[in-house]
Amino acid sequence: MAASVDERLAQTFVDLADTLVADFDLMEFLHVLAARSVELLEVDAAGLLLADGRGALRLVAASTEQARMAELFQIQNDEGPCVDSYRSGQPVTVTDVRSPDIVSRWPRFAAAAQEMGFAGVHAIPMRLRDQVIGTLNLFCSAPVSLDPAVARAAQALVDVATIGILQERAVRQREVVAEQLQAALNSRVMIEQAKGILAERHGVTPDQAFVMLRRYSRDRNRPLTQLAAGVISGSAEITGSAGITGSAGITGSAGAGS
Incomplete structure (x- = not known):
């Protein structure tokens, strides 16, 4: 399993690197990241939230319509694992949205996630040192915990994506200053x-x-x-x-x- 994940992770890095060109298209990069996350990490859907200049989360990419709605629901209701992961800067794992502690913690999100066909959610902060710029969110149709090898691959993917996004912002800022x-x-x-x-x-x-x-x-x-x-x-x-x-x-x- 670990070797298979490593091989797919290497190919994903190659695919992402292909988008990091001179005419870097951020939206294309984010959509590739969402799609590759589903393939690499063996989840059913993925979404990406990025913070705007005021720190408010915005949906920037989703692999399915259900993932898009789940992300928007969390933003609009200010509730859910993805929102908490961004605020804390720590991964948040929901093995089963039907569990009593999850229903008690995020009652509206727990109900909405079930309606959208999701049972498990894994939110990973996109951070570099103390700076958190968003979250990569993985959705599963069945209750599940990420395999340790998959969890490591997810973190590696998020780290590379975060550096790519911050580099693009730095280049854009330098261009503005210039x-x-x-x-x-x-x-x-x-x-x-x-x-x-x-x-x-x-x-x-x-x-x-x-x-x-x-x-x-x-x-x-x-x-x-x-x-x-x-x-x-x-x-x-x-x-x-x-x-x-x-x-x-x-x-x-x-x-x-x-």
Whole structure:
């Protein structure tokens, strides 16, 4: 049994790795993970819950409609093993949803799970150190405890998936930061160019030109970068010595409606 699980686990890692490419599709990755979990771990259905930016759980993938409904039920009613696993950061195993302790602990979920044809549920937190990002949830139609080899495979699968998701988020965040930095650099270049144009045009220093540009931007409630772009393109022209002597004017399309 263990060797068979190991072989299937290795193939699952290969399948997941195929999705971790430059144009990484998170939803495709999650759906592959749900489908492979059913095949590898010998369960009847699987679902994935991920926390959004506010920490609220969202259903992101399910292998069957019944699993989808079971996941949504837990989210909507804030009750069930998957919700508890996310909050505690620990695996939660329900061998039989009909057992008195489970019915007492999650009465609505226990009833709903039976209606959907599930008797056993195994929720595994997706965590890296102290950060929990969601849960992988396994559903069984009969009361069952996971074989130790299967449980180890499930944990390995969750660990790899968690690292993949966090890596994708880190890359996306770096891209956002890089875009913001590039935008700031581009804005700075435009402002420097506009300062040079104004300094030459009005016979002032670059620092005085910047005062003109900034004062006009504030007085007219116009973004500094936008105004600088207008000065460079010639669509906006600051006349006089705006911000230095208190007199300022503008000609061209930028002054319309001013």
